Amino acid sequence: MVQNDGNQLVKAQELARRLSDATGVYFRVGSERQSTDDSSLDGQGPGQLRTLEVSVGDEIVELVYDPGSGEAGPFTTRVLKALAREIFDGLIVSDRVQLEPWTWEKLLNMALVEKWDTGTFAARVGTYQLKGLSLGFPVLVHCSTWIPEVVEVLENLFPQAPVLWVLKPDLFLYVPLDRNEDGLVEQKAFGNALIEQIHSLLADELGVLATVFVGQVIEEDIWAGFLEVRKLTELHRRFFIGTLGLAAWNVGLAVLMLETRSIVGQDYIRGILGHLNKELLDTLRVFLEKDMSVADSARALYIHRNTLTYRLDRITEITGHNPRRLTGAVHLYIALWLSNHSN
Amino acid sequence: MAGLSFKNVVKKYDQNTVVYDFNLEIQDKEFLVLVGPSGCGKTTTLRMIAGLEETTSGEIYIGDQLINNVAPKDRDIAMVFQSYALYPHMSVYENMAFGLKLRKMPKADIDKRVKEAATILDIEHLLDRKPKALSGGQRQRVALGRAIVREPKVFLMDEPLSNLDAKLRVQMRAEISKLRHRLQTTVVYVTHDQTEAMTMGDRIVVMKDGYIQQVDTPMNLYNHPCNMFVAGFIGSPAMNFLRATLIEEKGELWLVNKELRLAPLAERREALTPYLGKEIIMGIRPESINDDLSYIKDHPAWSLDVHVDVVEPLGAENYIHFTINGENLIARVEATSQSKPLQIHKVAFDMSQARYFDVETQAVIHRQGYEASY
CATH class of the missing domain: 3.30.70.270 (Reverse transcriptase/Diguanylate cyclase domain)
Structure with missing residues (x-):
């Protein structure tokens, strides 16, 4: 347990936390630094933020909150201020208020809402002395x-x-x-x-x-x-x-394809495999699955190896990529992979 | 206890259909196996029964009750998976009781059910042990115990033996078969292993690419496959396939292709006549090729000289790997066989056991003596 040591920032943070608990709306101290790197958060952050000025001892502290972040409410500023005063009075009634310790979950929650970067998170781990x-x-x-x-x-x-x-x-x-x-x-x-x-x-x-x-x-x-x-x-x-x-x-090619717009992927599939019929597509799939082994593929397809050779020649003619050569197989494999994994 | 019915069940993920028009009646107390290669739709079908996946269309019934809109926990089913996750800090007793506690069952009832299940599974002596102190087979029994204590209408088993080593898998296969007779409950069992399917199922559903290929008893699937996929999938070693052209010479039918020249059984004439002059595929199981000298002497029109690649002595029998027209084949012959690798060897094909398939559709041409299962 962290003791209330009189530090104003700690008190303000605790006030914000208790206000969050009481209202279901997420509050934080306004002066706390936020990350500017939002690119990885996919817009899951808060909506329109508002500020609430409250007294913390001799100082006025700004608490920032997102009115839309809680299920309860809406709360008027007056109600929130009264609640903050009541909570803060509770904090200072006893000089030895026990503040709840920071947990990984609490820190993660804050990082999510405030869109921290990994540097900010690491700094906070140190500040709050998490084990x-x-x-x-x-x-x-x-x-x-x-x-x-x-x-x-x-x-x-x-x-x-x-x-x-x-x-x-x-x-x-x-x-x-x-x-x-x-x-x-x-x-x-x-x-x-x-x-x-x-x-x-x-x-x-x-x-x-x-x-x-x-x-x-x-x-x-x-x-x-x-x-x-x-x-x-x-x-x-x-x-x-x-x-x-x-x-x-296990993500394989997917990580490379994630940034590729699906239309580009579809064009790629169409450009390479677009003119192959089902029989040739099945043949290609099995041939690549069987590590380009003619004997294993012919067996798996229940066809003679000469039939397989004929089909592989047709695939080469139609696509311009020879599945028996590594470079051709790579192109065909990527197109097949995309085709199989495009949801 | 109850059976299950599927009526025109379809499952799609976006535009991608993974189960097509699935229709099936599973009898009360039946042990039904869904088998097929990876991606055939068998696990998705099982998940739809469990309610973990919604059907895109169609209806599923347990007994008379339509369950499409029944929450998974209210379907009265229990699942057993290959990954038998146990709670590490709980004893075997607590592991088996935990699910019932979550369902707020009275303590006395839980105790009764856990002890009964432990007796059935012969694990009473393990009830105080923690999972770390159990062997793989014992853990799998505890996982089964967790399902048994629920006393469900239907057991769903998703490759429950796949994580076990070969020896243990054989043991547990027999255990599960014994268990289903004691429990007298409907079981739907998913596996990709055709041996498991053959040895455990009352009936087997063979699936491929989201379609049911054939629903039948194990022996019917083995002896009367409806297409090349089923014929090749069921049986180990797999059925051999040979392409040949059907011709007629002096009033007799012959299958010919370079090194191959075999006479089909006269009784197949009617079924094969439409294919005269055309290529067909002959399928023959390894045990229907033999090298017994007297058999070869009696059946010259079914005999061929073949080039032996490898001989595998297995003790009770030998596998001969040989080649005809570049196709690899396997014969399962007596351990006394004189075949030697890299030599020419005479073998005879028991053409009464040969199956014939259409090259285009891969469907069987004729199913002599086939009687449909219920």
């Missing part, structure tokens, strides 16, 4: 429907998780690695297993369809981890819909 985290995975669980028991199930599945941040219908977790997951291969296997475990448990226990996103292993920089897994949700929506989730190391 260090060991190596672990940032995990975002997106639930198709929200029920409160999701938290209970995940708390019990990961009792060692130091962070469990509820963002209905999402939930962000920081899952520490075991000592058994020293190597990169073991870490990735553990991360992939998280997707299946969380998905299956929520489906089985609660009938909730969860899509699970797992970021790269991190230490401390949990905000960067959150931003990464949130980006994975967009990759999933565009390229992997219908799968249980996505781990950062």
Whole structure:
């Protein structure tokens, strides 16, 4: 627990926090620095901000708030000021008010609303003396429907998780690695297993369809981890819909394609594969899946290898790319990948 | 207890259809297996039953109740997955009881159900243990126990054995088969493993690219596949396929293609006649090719000299890998076979067991002796 040491800024922050708790509207101290880098936040920040001037001891402090951020209200300025006074009086009635400690969840919440960059987040971690985290995975669980028991199930599945941040219908977790997951291969296997475990448990226990996103292993920089897994949700929506989730190391070409407008991707697909009929497309798909092995592909397609050779020649003629050569296969693979993953 | 019905069920993600016009009746207490390669729509179908995915159109019934708009938790189903996540700090007893606690069931009822399930699964002695102290098979049993305590109308199992090693998988396969007889409940079981499907299912639904290919008993699928996909997918080693042209010589039908010259069974004449002069595909299972000398002597029109690539002795039998017209084939022969790698060897095809497929449609041309399952 942090003691009220008389520091005006700490008092103002505590006042803002308690006002937020009381009203459901998010308040912060106006003088606190904000990030100017909003590019990664996809417009999920607050709407029109307002300021509220309140007395904190001998000083007037500006609290900034977004009237649209809470479910209750709307509150008039007069009501908010009265509430602030009442809370502050409560704060100073006793000189030894116990202020609630900062938690990772509270800090993440603030970072989200105020659109912090990773530098700001790191600075605040130091300011609020949050305890260090060991190596672990940032995990975002997106639930198709929200029920409160999701938290209970995940708390019990990961009792060692130091962070469990509820963002209905999402939930962000920081899952520490075991000592058994020293190597990169073991870490990735553990991360992939998280997707299946969380998905299956929520489906089985609660009938909730969860899509699970797992970021790269991190230490401390949990905000960067959150931003990464949130980006994975967009990759999933565009390229992997219908799968249980996505781990950062499994995105493959998708990360390159994310910035590409879908119309460009469609033009690329059409330009390369547009004139192939279903039989030739199936042949190409199997040929690339079988690592360009004529024998394996012919067997998988139940055709003679001469028939396969004929079809591969036709594909070369039609597309201008020879699937038997690496450069041609790369072009055809990218077009097929885009075609399969364009939702 | 209840059966399940699907009526014209379709599932789409945006414009991408993953399950097409799915129609199926699953009987009460039936063990039905959905099998097919990755991406065939089997897991999506299971998720639609569970309510984890909404159907795009069509109706699903459990018993007489239309469940399209019933919340997943109210569908009275239980699921078992390949990834058997257990709560690490809870004992086996607590793991099995947790789901019931979430459903606010009275403590005495929970205790009764957990103990009953533990008896069924033979894990009473493990009830106080934590998951870390369990083997893979024991953990899988606990996962099954969590489903059993719910006493659901339908069990849904999504590749529950895929994470287990080969030996344990065989054991658990038998355990689940035993269990379904004891529980007398409808089970829908998803797998990509045709051996699991064949050994466990009362009936099997073979799916590919979102379409049902065939719904049948294991033996009907094996002996009377409706198309090349089913024929190739069911059975291990897979059915061999050979392309050949059907010709008539001196009143007899022959399948010919360079090194290949085999006479179809006379009883197939009527079915094959429309294909005279055309190319067809012959399918033959590895066990229907043999190298028994007396059989070869009795069936000269079914015998060929082949070039042996590899011989795999498996103890009870040998697999001979050989080539005809550049196609790789496998024969499953007696362990006493004299075949040797890189030598010419005479084999006979049991043409009474041959299946024929249309080159264009890949559908079977004729299903001798086929009797549809219920």
